[in-house]
Amino acid sequence: MIIFPIIIVLSLVFWIYYKVAIIKSDDGLTQAYFNAKSRICLGSFIFFFAINQYVFYQTQISLFIGIVFLVFGGLHLYAGMKEVKHYRREWNRLNSH
Known part of the structure; x- marks a missing residue:
């Protein structure tokens, strides 16, 4: 399956793009927003890496490690989505003149 390596890359x-964008920005709200987006990218990386490793190896140990990675990736995705939603609303509230 070629789709998982493409999503992983x-x-x-x-993730690297948003981390560099954090460094370039001076606004604290923008930095927090980009950090939340980078968290989503990191979570999707971990999540799809776990799926790819199990599909590739299909062993019991890769299943157990994959489950742990799926949980951590899912938690990062969930927390990142909540943060992005919060910071997007806050940015819109401050900049809706």
């Missing part, structure tokens, strides 16, 4: 590239 894209999520890693976007």
